[in-house]
Amino acid sequence: LRLVAVLRAILEGEKAAVLKRDRHLPLSFHRRQEELKFSLGLQRLQHRIREIQALQERGPQQRDGAGGEQRAADPGHPPPAAPQELPALLLEAVKELEAAKQQVLKRIQIWKRQQQLAGNGAAFEENLAPLQKRCEALAEVHLQLQQQVLAAGAELGAELLPRLLERLAEVLGSLVKR
Numbered sequence: 001l002r003l004v005a006v007l008r009a010i011l012e013g014e015k016a017a018v019l020k021r022d023r024h025l026p027l028s029f030h031r032r033q034e035e036l037k038f039s040l041g042l043q044r045l046q047h048r049i050r051e052i053q054a055l056q057e058r059g060p061q062q063r064d065g066a067g068g069e070q071r072a073a074d075p076g077h078p079p080p081a082a083p084q085e086l087p088a089l090l091l092e093a094v095k096e097l098e099a100a101k102q103q104v105l106k107r108i109q110i111w112k113r114q115q116q117l118a119g120n121g122a123a124f125e126e127n128l129a130p131l132q133k134r135c136e137a138l139a140e141v142h143l144q145l146q147q148q149v150l151a152a153g154a155e156l157g158a159e160l161l162p163r164l165l166e167r168l169a170e171v172l173g174s175l176v177k178r
Contacts, residue, residue, distance in 0.1 A: 048093040
């Protein structure tokens, strides 16, 4: 992580130097940067879903059982937060899905604006394949996450489950509408 932080600082410095010299970066650089940011967020979201699946496969008895052995061995320590781990992971995954959705919606809005400007003679890239690919990837992750939320329904409780399902429905609804 330190290496990544050092490399990031170096790259930020180089970016600042290029901006200072050229005053702006080419549009292709911004588009590529946005694409990388989206794919990184999507990978992080897919990793979070795999964590949730692994946690659900262990089952609530095994998660509680491991904590129970520890409590019996050391009664002075508070119980671990393993039962709360699944709801926290699901909430974080839904939050990341909403952030990825915002990136896609922003890109769609940019595409729409470019299409409007094309009516006035501006250059316009009509290729919808990258946007379609993003939407399909997001819909796939949405489906996986919804399945995980439904599978964990009993552990989430009567209050959290409908809230998560409503947030997931809003993500899909806004993607479809736009």
